[in-house]
Amino acid sequence: MTATVAIIGRPNVGKSTLFNRLVGKRLALVDDMPGVTRDRRSGDARLGDLRFTIVDTAGLEEAEASTLEGRMRAQTEEAIRDADVCLFVIDARAGVMPMDEHFANMLRRHDTPVVLCANKAEGRAGMDGLYESFGLGFGEPIPLSAEHGEGMSELYSALVPYVDEIDELAKNAALFADEAVTDIDIEDGEEDEEEVGTKERPLRVAIVGRPNAGKSTLINKMLGEDRLLTGPEAGITRDSISVEWVWQDRHVKVFDTAGIRRKARVQEKLEKLSVADALRAIKFAEVVVVTLDATISFEKQDLQIIELCAREGRALVIALNKWDLIEDREAAWAHIKDCQDRYLNQIRGVEIVTMSGQTGQGLNRLMEAALRSYSMWNKRVSTSALNRWLEGVIIHHPPPAVAGRRVRLRFMTQPKTRPPHFVVFSSRPESLAESYTRYLVNGLRERFDIQGTPIRLSYRKGENPYAKKKKR
Structure with missing residues (x-):
């Protein structure tokens, strides 16, 4: 299995921005207001040739266990225990705050390795905080800018000892997979083809x-x-x-x-x-x-x-x-x-x-x-069954005439599912009343037992076979 990397730090130091940078898309909400993130959020991260699971956490705050902030902190501590390595993020521009020192002591109480990251270190504004962070006792900090993508190569080098070996096992397992299944990442609606072995798509x-x-x-x-x-x-x-x-x-x-x-x-x-x-x-x-x-x-x-x-x-x-x-x-x-x-x-x-x-x-x-x-x-109805049903509908309840002219329903088919979508070929679809469309939808739902899902019904105008011939 892949390594798990948890992002830890006090509120508003840029944890969610770093999370989005590593997963390559805007999954976590980001705002200037402190404390936006409350739940643990995981994603598939990529950094060079490293592949690992990244976990965004709530900003650590001192609070009673029964309060909302206390329950948020409990979720973060659970993420620390489950992680293979923690990225302890501080704000280089603000420097080391008393809350940073408090939670540095908390991280030391766990056996999880810690990589210190001084975020927002772009330019000269973050240099003082960068040097100050040596005092936290986690070794040399990594200066980075999650917003601008600076310092990612240094972060890569720091993560290799914790991620590379586990990642190689995942790569070797993929080589022996019997088949590849397309996995759709729905957070942003884009398709991402990955080898997931014989596991079915959830x-x-x-x-x-x-x-x-x-x-x-x-x-x-x-x-x-x-x-x-x-x-x-x-x-x-x-x-x-x-x-x-x-x-x-x-x-x-x-x-x-x-x-x-x-x-x-x-x-x-x-x-x-x-x-x-x-x-x-x-x-x-x-x-x-x-x-x-x-x-x-x-x-x-x-x-x-x-x-x-x-x-x-x-x-x-x-x-x-x-x-x-x-x-x-x-x-x-x-x-x-x-x-x-x-x-x-x-x-x-x-x-x-x-x-x-x-x-x-x-x-x-x-x-x-x-x-x-x-x-x-996902239900699909055969074209023959649809047209037999449509023929009976036209006999018992034909479309109402408009300006003395009948509207002819010629043919019906189902081109799509998810949800079921039916198309009726008609002589004058623009003249059909909305009430008649509802009548057809309700009839489809009852006749073919399509319950608990929307039904789409649209019309297409049949071509006039004489339209291209010249008038005599």
Whole structure:
């Protein structure tokens, strides 16, 4: 397996910028405000011919264990224990701060090797802090600029003793792989072909919802560990964090996302970045689990998130979380079914799973529903079956005439899946009413049992065989 390198340091020293530099893309949120990163975030890093896993961590702060900052610090300490080597980052321009010295002492209490990095060392402004950092006791610091890419060769030399040997093992293992599988990195939507042996490509599942709906708690229960930061505070998650999971021999890549509030309430720049990150996770997911709080379900914002997922064409499952807090479950379920009938006409048949992320109740039912929705998302109907169905539709309910002229539906086919996309060839598609399109979509959904996923239906105008002949 590849080496794991953790980036450690106090807030606002440029850890996430260095993380983005090493993974070669903007995965972690970066802002001038201290404390942007809260959860551990991992990525596949490349530095020259070195390949390793890089972990971005929250800025270390002194705080009580029960506070949010204390829980962030616990996540960072876990990353230190799991790492093969730590990059201890300081701000060369600010010099060595008392908090740097405090956490240098903390790093010395662990057995993990430490490489000292003096970031923001471009120009003469960082020279004093660079010399001052010798006093931390981690040897000669590496002057670098994560923003401008300076000092990467020195960082390479420092990492070779910890990464090179493990990386060679990974390279040798790849030589004996039976087959190569294309892995799609969904964080930025670009395809990256890598040799991953016989391992199947994981199902990409995004967990979305309003703030404090229990998304991170649900993922922690899936993994069986406190991998993600949780707590009673709303809006803890900021980055979209991906974690690998295996459920009943099925590889799953789960994405935790920031809570999505109403657009009018999102004012701060950092929250806008967090919401944009969540929307990007929805765009490149295969299945989206919209998490609702059972105590206040189907709020207006819940419906807008569901509608957004439908517009993006994602397979969809609704997780009714915190079901263990509901006392009169029969009345609550009746209310939920009524809301489903009234508000979810655009995506009929979507499964609603009652569950508890705190206790794990309903977790297997949720994953079974996700796989069924994924299967529907990939469903294909033969052209012959479509046209037999279309012929019956035209007989029983033909398109309404426009200005005394009939609209002819000549042929139907399905060119795409993910989600199912149908095309109807028509004589005058521009004259068809939206209500008739909804009638066809509902008919397709009922006749071919396509539930829990959006359906796309478009029209093409058939060519006039006499259009190219000259008029006599």
